[in-house]
Amino acid sequence: xxxxxxxxxAMSASVGDRVTITCRASQGISNYLIWFxxxxxxxxxxxxxxxxxxxxxxxxxxxxxxSGTEFTLTISSLEPDDVAVYYCLQHSSYPLTFxxxxxxxxx
Amino acid sequence: ExxxxxxxxxxxxxxxxxxxxCAASGFTFSDHFMDWVRQAPGKxxxxxxxxxxxxxxxxxxxxxxxxxxxxxxxxxxxxxxxxQMNSLKAEDTAVYYCARSYxxxxxxxxxxxxxxxxxxxxx
Numbered sequence: 479x480x481x482x483x484x485x486x487x488a489m490s491a492s493v494g495d496r497v498t499i500t501c502r503a504s505q506g507i508s509n510y511l512i513w514f515x516x517x518x519x520x521x522x523x524x525x526x527x528x529x530x531x532x533x534x535x536x537x538x539x540x541x542x543x544x545s546g547t548e549f550t551l552t553i554s555s556l557e558p559d560d561v562a563v564y565y566c567l568q569h570s571s572y573p574l575t576f577x578x579x580x581x582x583x584x585x
Numbered sequence: 586e587x588x589x590x591x592x593x594x595x596x597x598x599x600x601x602x603x604x605x606x607c608a609a610s611g612f613t614f615s616d617h618f619m620d621w622v623r624q625a626p627g628k629x630x631x632x633x634x635x636x637x638x639x640x641x642x643x644x645x646x647x648x649x650x651x652x653x654x655x656x657x658x659x660x661x662x663x664x665x666x667x668x669q670m671n672s673l674k675a676e677d678t679a680v681y682y683c684a685r686s687y688x689x690x691x692x693x694x695x696x697x698x699x700x701x702x703x704x705x706x707x708x
Contacts (some may be wrong), residue, residue, distance in 0.1 A: 479649075512695060514630070521682065521698045522622075522630060528691050565630055569694070573648045574620075574632035 480504050480568050484577030490585045497553040499580045501566035506546045510570035513542055513551045516579075517562045525564075526551065558584055587611035587697050589683050594702030601673050601706070607666040607683030607699055615639060615661040618686035620695065621668050623679035623704075631679075634668065635686060651677075673706045680704075 481504040491497050501511070513526040524533050526542035529549060539554045553560055561584055566577040593605040607619070618641075621633040634657040635646040645657050656669040666683050680701040687694050 514695075516630075521700055523698075524696045527694055527696070531691075533696065563629075567630075567632075567695070572635075572646045574635075576630045576632065579629045 479573055480507060480571060480575055482566055482568055482575050482577040484564075484566055484580050486580060487578060488581040488583070490583045491556050492585045493556055493558060495556045497556050497560075497582060499551045499564055499566075499582075501544075501549045501551070501577045503547045503549075503568055503570075507568045507570035509545070510568055511542070511544070511549050512567045512569065513540075514565045514567065515560075515562045516565065522565065553582075556582075556584070587685075589685065589697060589699035591681060591683055591699040591702035594681065594704045596705045596707065597673055598708050599674060599706055602669070602671045603673065603704060605668040605670065605681055605683075605702055605704070607668075609664045609666065609685075612685070612697075614659075614664040617688045617693065619657075619659060619666045620684045620686045621657060621666075622682045622684055622698075623677075624682070624701075625676070625679040628679075633681070636666070637687075670704070673704075675706050678704060678706050 483502045485500050509529045511529045514522040516522045530542045541552045563579045563581050565579050588610045590608045618637045620635045636657045637644045654672045658667045682701045683699045684695050685697040
């Protein structure tokens with residue numbers, strides 16, 4: 479199975495800060511990488527697919543990058559509405575595997 | 586409106602069975618693979634199962650943790666997805682989400698999720 483290691487597991491940042499979350503795959507996954515946002519008590523929401531394609535309706539402050547085994551989700555300017563847990567998902571091979579999640583809070 | 590609505594969750598004793606359903610609307614259900622994903626209380630997301638569409642012979646995939654106990658199926662005439670869960674264990678306790686999946690492109694891959702149905706396995 480491909481292991482997806484997310485870092486950090488939790489972070490606190492100020493409004494307006496640039497936030498970067500990393501996801502590392504245990505083997506190459508090409509561009510089969512999705513980022514989800516899950517707000518407290520809510521359903522996961524797809525933010526980014528195919529590493530860097532922005533989901534329709536998602537603010538442009540969210541972006542994704544990376545290749546091979548290392549990927550990042552960047553929030554260019556953190557807003558209060560971005561408080562959530564963020565998950566990466568690889569769909570290169572079965573079983574699909576999620577990262578452990580990154581909890582983002584406002585300082 | 587594209588929508589997925591799960592049902593069938595509840596409290597079941599260890600070793601028991603449940604059948605989850607997911608009703609789809611607002612899109613061409615038969616054009617998509619469909620997935621189940623679960624989330625144990627206070628934990629992260631875990632992919633559970635996938636069923637492909639008719640042209641791929643409705644073939645299926647499972648996580649190792651459920652293989653041999655869970656069976657995914659679909660009825661395209663009813664726009665419905667199912668998950669038959671047998672030999673349930675305490676560690677199967679979770680919110681179960683159905684999600685729209687692959688359709689020939691990744692544009693709609695896991696882009697729509699239902700609100701989930703809660704399964705609790707306890708004596």
